[in-house]
Amino acid sequence: MIIELTGPIWFWKGPAPWYFVTVPAEESRTIKAIAGLVTYGWGVIPAHVQIGKTRWSTSLIPKDGLYLVPIKKPIRLAEQLNEGDEVTLQLEIGQ
Numbered sequence: 001m002i003i004e005l006t007g008p009i010w011f012w013k014g015p016a017p018w019y020f021v022t023v024p025a026e027e028s029r030t031i032k033a034i035a036g037l038v039t040y041g042w043g044v045i046p047a048h049v050q051i052g053k054t055r056w057s058t059s060l061i062p063k064d065g066l067y068l069v070p071i072k073k074p075i076r077l078a079e080q081l082n083e084g085d086e087v088t089l090q091l092e093i094g095q
Helices: 025-038 073-078
Strands: 002-008 010-012 018-023 045-051 054-063 066-070 086-093
Touching (some): 002 018, 002 025, 018 025, 018 086, 025 066, 025 086, 045 066
Antiparallel strands (some): 002 086, 010 018, 045 054, 045 086, 054 066
């Protein structure tokens, strides 16, 4: 399954600070419908993600009925992204 979405990068200041893009509700429902087939535990979903020319593997994190896409520092640097930037990303799930 391939999903394309656009959203802002936001910063979570928790004990382990991190940057994310939130998967919108409709796309999150689509992912949740197949979650049982692809999760490897705790509800996290393995995915390949692409922003611009940068592609990487990560895990989507469930939160409040939606999913979060972690955006690591090397990806932000490679694509020159900052908190608040709107990004279009492609998620490949179940591969």
